[in-house]
Amino acid sequence: MKLTLLSIAGTLSVSLAYTTDLLLPRELAMPIPTTTPASASSTTQVGSLLIPNVATGTINWGADTSAVKEFSVKHPMPTFFDTAERYSTSPLVVLGMGWGTTEERFADGIDGPKGAIVGTKFTPTPWRKSKKDVVEAALRSRERMGVDKIDLYSIHMPDIFSKDPNQTPLDPVYWDGLVECMERGIVSNVGVSNYGSTLTARCQSHLAAHGVPLAANQIHYSLLYNSKSEICRKACEEMGVATFGYFGLGMGLLTGAYSRDELLRNRDKYGLSDSHGFSRGALDLALPSSKGKGRSFLEKRDLVKYAATSNVHSLVAEMVKVAVKHGKTVSQVAINYCVTKNVIPIVGCSTVKQFESNMQAGGTWRLDAEDLRALESVDFAKFDGAGFKRSEGKFVGYGTEKWRLD
Numbered sequence: 001m002k003l004t005l006l007s008i009a010g011t012l013s014v015s016l017a018y019t020t021d022l023l024l025p026r027e028l029a030m031p032i033p034t035t036t037p038a039s040a041s042s043t044t045q046v047g048s049l050l051i052p053n054v055a056t057g058t059i060n061w062g063a064d065t066s067a068v069k070e071f072s073v074k075h076p077m078p079t080f081f082d083t084a085e086r087y088s089t090s091p092l093v094v095l096g097m098g099w100g101t102t103e104e105r106f107a108d109g110i111d112g113p114k115g116a117i118v119g120t121k122f123t124p125t126p127w128r129k130s131k132k133d134v135v136e137a138a139l140r141s142r143e144r145m146g147v148d149k150i151d152l153y154s155i156h157m158p159d160i161f162s163k164d165p166n167q168t169p170l171d172p173v174y175w176d177g178l179v180e181c182m183e184r185g186i187v188s189n190v191g192v193s194n195y196g197s198t199l200t201a202r203c204q205s206h207l208a209a210h211g212v213p214l215a216a217n218q219i220h221y222s223l224l225y226n227s228k229s230e231i232c233r234k235a236c237e238e239m240g241v242a243t244f245g246y247f248g249l250g251m252g253l254l255t256g257a258y259s260r261d262e263l264l265r266n267r268d269k270y271g272l273s274d275s276h277g278f279s280r281g282a283l284d285l286a287l288p289s290s291k292g293k294g295r296s297f298l299e300k301r302d303l304v305k306y307a308a309t310s311n312v313h314s315l316v317a318e319m320v321k322v323a324v325k326h327g328k329t330v331s332q333v334a335i336n337y338c339v340t341k342n343v344i345p346i347v348g349c350s351t352v353k354q355f356e357s358n359m360q361a362g363g364t365w366r367l368d369a370e371d372l373r374a375l376e377s378v379d380f381a382k383f384d385g386a387g388f389k390r391s392e393g394k395f396v397g398y399g400t401e402k403w404r405l406d
Contacts, residue, residue, distance in 0.1 A: 042363045043077070044344060046242040047189035047215030049151055051080035051117055053339045053362035055244060056355060057348040058083040058102050065350045068106055072116045074352055075359055081106070082218075082244065082346045084121035084156055085141050099123075100144050107146035118145060119152030119216075121193055122174070126161050129170060134177020138186045152215060153181055154191035158199055175203055179210045191216035193244075197235030204239055214241050220391045221245030221343045223254055223315065223334060223375060224383040233343060245338050248345030250312075251303060251386055254334035257290040258307035259316040270317035278324060286323035287316075287330050299387035310381035318378055322371045332361035337375065340367045 043050050056071065058081055072079050087102035106118050122137045134155075142150050155178065159170040178190040192203055195217050204214040217236050221229040222245065233243045249255050256263070264283065267273040272283060295303065306312065319330045326333070338345035339362045349355045367375075384391040 040364050040366050044242065046080075046152065046344070047191075047213065049080070049117055049189060049215075050077075051344070052077065052359060053344060054335060054358050055080045055082045055119075055344050055346045056358070057081075057246065057346040058105070059087050060348050061087070061102055061105065061350065062089050065105075066352050066355075067108070068116055069108065070352055071349075071355045074356055078115050078117045079355075079359075080117045080119065080344075082119050082246075084123065085137060086121075086123045086156070100140070103141055103144040107144065117151045118147070119154060119191070120145070120150060121154045121156040122177070123156045124159055124161070124170065124174065129173065131173055131177035131180055134174055135180050135184070135186070138177075138181045142186060149185065150181075150187040152189045152191055153178065153187040154193050154216065154218065157194040171199065171203070172206055175206045179207060179212050182212045189213075189215040191218065193218035195219070195232075197232045200232070200236060200241060201239060204241065214239070216242040216244055218244040218246060218346070220247050220385075221338055221341075221345070222248050222250050223319075223337050224250040224312070224380070225391055226341075230341070233341070237342060243343050244346055245343040246346045247385070247391070248338045248343075248347055249331060249334050250383060251299065251389070252290070252295065253303060253307060253312055253383070254316070254319070254330065255290050256287045256316050256320070256330040258303055259313045260287050260289065262313050263287065263317055263320065270314065272317060272320060278321070282324050283320060286320050286328070296387050299389065302386035306381070306383060306386070310383070311378070312380050312383075315375070315378045315380055318374050322367065322374065325371070326365065326367075328361070328365075329357065332357065333367070333371075333375075335361035336365065336367055337372075340372070 042053055044053055045051075052075065056079055068081070071081075083102050083106070085103060086099045088099055089101045089105075103120060106116065120141050122134050122141075128134075128137075138150060138153055141153075142148075155171075155174050159174065162169045178187075181187045182190060190207065190212060191214065192200060195203065200214070200217050207214050217232070219229050219232055221233065221243065225247065229245070236243050252258065263270050263272060264280075264287075267278070267283075268275070272278045274280075316330060319333045322328075323330050323333045328336070335345050335347055335358060345362070347358045347361075349358055
């Protein structure tokens with residue numbers, strides 16, 4: 001796995017470039033199941049945890065986000081929330097400060113008859129170089145969340161600081177930290193995030209030598225980004241490691257927010273006219289109006305540009321057809337695509353209404369072989385994220401961290 005760190009000195013800036021003239025090759029197309037159960041399970045096993053098929057993401061939570069307990073009471077079983085120590089409701093997070101405020105949201109809402117299951121993450125930094133750093137960070141996260149044990153504790157990304165070939169990578173050091181967290185009863189399960197299949201296998205072997213199982217890996221996975229991710233997912237499945245997928249809605253692209261106007265203006269072009277069997281009322285139900293809220297200026301700029309040049313409108317059109325067929329929305333189709341592929345999508349929400357829709361998307365229904373064939377046959381330009389949020393990199397106060405899933 002090749003890992004690099006791009007330092008940003010002086011100004012907080014990063015080069016944003018798109019390559020939208022190259023369509024994704026289909027030689028890495030995923031196998032299509034021959035059958036799909038009429039009624040599948042609404043839960044999945046992650047280590048010792050039994051959680052819903054859809055995880056609730058918190059990276060974009062703000063002051064106006066509903067309280068945790070308001071989400072929890074709306075689901076018949078404990079909800080799984082994905083967070084991290086560096087997720088923050090503070091604007092200072094862009095400078096690498098203000099960590100922990102999202103974790104604090106769980107101090108009031110985890111207890112109760114249904115409660116919540118929470119996974120949080122340790123963030124490697126240039127100054128964290130020992131297993132003690134992992135343990136101390138876990139203790140602080142546990143205190144902020146007000147729990148006796150953290151349900152799932154993961155390393156947020158690979159070590160991208162040990163660039164000197166003569167320097168021993170810190171990954172095994174962080175893994176030793178996870179082992180100690182388990183041995184001391186600070187956490188119930190451990191995982192990793194943004195790991196490729198090779199590093200995941202190394203991590204699993206390292207932990208197994210200490211009697212600790214690796215529960216999960218978290219990667220970018222969606223209809224827009226699944227060739228390399230599928231290779232990693234399949235490897236994890238063979239290892240017995242669950243896969244969480246972030247960007248399951250393609251940062252709003254797969255909700256139809258950036259395609260609705262185009263599709264409704266050109267219904268015949270996309271096979272969505274009345275003559276094709278699609279009434280305007282059916283389209284409005286499958287493709288509700290959405291403004292793509294919660295995105296920064298840079299993210300919106302990049303997403304609008306991608307939507308206009310990538311052929312994603314054709315993909316969303318096929319999603320609309322599948323949504324009408326199942327009586328679902330386009331967003332629910334995008335979420336269920338991940339679930340059908342044995343991925344637990346991490347889907348953000350700020351309101352109870354959005355939460356309920358997300359949970360319904362991962363219930364006991366599944367896309368069938370015909371649905372998958374239609375969705376996976378559409379060619380579109382590579383999607384690698386928007387703004388400072390990239391498929392294989394994240395911007396933080398001290399630079400841009402980059403990794404490769406392969």
